[in-house]
Amino acid sequence: MPAIPITVAAVTELPLDYEDEHVHRVYDQIASHFSSTRYKPWPIIAKFLSEIPTGWVGLDSGTGNGKYLPLPLDRPSSIWTIGLDRSRNLLEIARTAGVQGGPREVVWGDVLGQGWRSGSFDYAISIATIHHLSTPERRTLAIQRLLECVSPSHGRVLVYVWAMQQDELSKRAIPAIGDPSSSRVEDPSPKTGVDVFVPWVLASQPQDKKQSEGHSRNLIAKKRAEESVQHDGVGTDAPSQVFNRYYHMFAEGELEELVVRAAQGLGLKVGSHNEGVSEGHTSGVAVVQNGWERSNYFVELRRWQN
């Protein structure tokens, strides 16, 4: 059976309606299966959370199944991460994520919402979420919401998005992607990724065929799950279903550009505290690190204030 390929998507409807159909509804339907493939924290995120001081409270914007809510495991209950997601079904899973420390705090909401006291969090993470927003303006706004919800003097932010630059295995799986001419022309940014549909297969074969067929059928989804666990269907007799999730795959440098645009929109200087102060700025955001890891771009930010 051939792999189900990633296909180029065209965002033609109102962004919110589009995301409702191609993101929110999909996650609500695949929640349980999706969650079973997402349990292992990515190293840079685990490290980020392990360095958060005791007593801090943070937001996981787009928490999914809540796999980051119990971290750090070696200091249970020393920090509190509150999970926000648009998928109610994923939140039902997230509220009991992990085995330590009992139930989690989760909120049903939108990453573009502002249902918080401004600056009340000490840190915020947004992992594999902003790439589900279907316009550059909405992606910029999402970064702004993260910057606004954390403390203006010490807030830390970590963002992960899916990259056009895929790891080796994924390159084979998505040969059609990477052609810049297929990207959306109305995006004013010179660094523009591509809009795609990524299939999620709720498969259903007998146990003995799972290994061979499941591998190809779920090839794409499997690459997204860096942990590469077997996450085929659950062995029911129902026919398999394919759900296409909308993604904006980021080009190299696009995430940094988004951060700059978001920060400037809030009147924040982008640069180190010392540099900003020497130039007379009173508030800003420093890029602590950015890079590519396992088919994703990430950026870590810290807010500063004089």
Added chain:
Amino acid sequence: MVRLITHNLLACHVKGCTRNNFPLLFENVQIEIQESDFNPDFLRNFMPKLEWKALVDAARQLGDTSLPLEQPEMVDEEFLKALHHVLLEIHVMEGAMVCQNCKHVYPISNGIPNMLLAEHEIG
């Protein structure tokens, strides 16, 4: 879950509702008490960031009067245990939170607050 640690952070975000939009008031709530791990270091460090009056008022709304109206200068074990209970052991499972200013209702169902707004309500 809606515990008071989360309630102390939530604010109304309806378009144009920027004043007196915190704290949200509980309405018709059902609560459950569930024990949770006591971490005094977390509490000591988190305390300065709390909106204290909002916490005390919310606790009283839920029938818990163990916290003093002013944050104490001397923090002892007994106080920290009371704070821990109020912040992390009282779960609001059903009901709603209502904005004092615009009266928007945020429902709570199965322990999960619904902070979603319709497109026209978003600022």
